[in-house]
Amino acid sequence: MGCACCATSWLPDPALSDMLKKRLVFTLLYDGGSFMLSRNFRLQKVGDLRWLQRHYDFSRIAFHIDELIVLDVTRGVRDPVRFCDTLKALTEGCFVPIAAGGGVRSLEHARQLLRSGADKVVINTALHEQPDLAVELAEDFGQQCVVGAVDLRRDADGQPRAWVDRGMRALPGSALDAMAWLRKPHIGELYLNSMDRDGTGQGYDMGLLDLVAPHCSVPIILAGGVGNALHLLAGLADARVDAAATAHLFNFIGDGLARARQQIVAAGQTMASWPPASSLGAAA
Template sequence: MINPRIIPCLLIRRNGLVKTVKFKDPKYIGDIVNTVRIFNEKEVDEIILVDILATVDNQELRLDFLRDIVSECFMPVCYGGGIKRVEQIRQLFEVGVEKISINAAALETPELITEASAVFGAQSIVVSIDIKKNLLGKYSVFSHGGKQDWRRDPVEHAREVEGRGAGEILLHSIDRDGTMAGYDMPIIEKVANAVDIPVIACGGAGSLSDFKQATQAGASALAAGSQFVFHGKHRAVLVTYPSRQEIRDLFTP
């Protein structure tokens, strides 16, 4: 049995790493390169980097900044933040990024998914779907750091992006983000059952058992932030990652 990928999801804000709770109140974690080097030592499967201000502030890509980070990574890197054009994707691949994550653009200009998939291959195109429940318990898709509600069903959106050529879906629960209270299993199951491409669960992981439960709900990979950068009830900053043996034990029947 091949164990599912377990992926640190790191949030970039200006030149540092931060962690949010429900997409709010970013707390400074530390230097990006130093954190990447620690994850190198821990032999992580993959890493996701998201610039949380890029789309909100309509920034252009900071290619030199990203090149410096990616050059330190021994693992595959997925980058998201402010991607709107195929040429930007080409530039990201040229600096060493192996996958890109599209969020707002997948809603604003969904044809970008089709074009990018045709040019670079579906395996390198990830669509990030940020979801949140309303007061009635209905899920909706959000963008722009959780500020813009598209009033769209996540399952419907997931099916569309798969049809347009996305190779993976990063399903991120805003309600669970940074809470370490466990993944939102019902929506993971709904989306995973609706599509044939891998679904990466994100938002809420607080223990190794959460990873296993998410795979049982249908997730093909598990992403987490707080789980890998905080320690103890006071949320002291400590970069960590499960050992290979812990991962094997977790997923061995």
């Protein structure tokens, strides 16, 4: 698993956990063997696992992000076994917590993801169609293991509505009606994603926080719209946001994630800091 195999000697003192304020999250979108760019939930193929490993050395990126989220957004028939194999390859040497999801509808599916290197399970559509699943996941794996994801798109009148089935079906009623599960103690985190801003590089839809945050008692990961490090910083600067996520592969290729974190820290945002990878190797 991502964080289970970390060398504990360099991890922050648990007594200081309250001081670790904010997190930077990198999200990967997977579709049938390829990794994708998404714009308003329209997917564009970028490359396969070999392309990803060639451009992103996750053993090093792990020192510049706080969490990796991998979502199976396959538009056709999903192949959970193939996705789990890809997850195993991704998590090798990546010493950060990893959340994975996409089409999770059973405890067994969740177990497969956890056995393949995930530390947390992301569920979306099942929150609405199988509300008991979140309860079962929390009972079996712990509430902290369950990440509830919600995709919001604004109607013509500007009001957000929740969408499911990979953004292909709107739920009836208001967004808050659809998110009644937020009031139940079975979700450890909320992944709050704007479909309108997704892939646009225009920055987060901060207005979604006004709607959701007053009803949410768990940490919020804000997603959708990042085009540069300043957008990440804007999200993290909001007291209601615990983590800022980006899924934009090209904006943060090479040392992009390292530079983004440096900008965020330089701006005064409190984040966890890790020693250089070279010093860990020497200590080992």
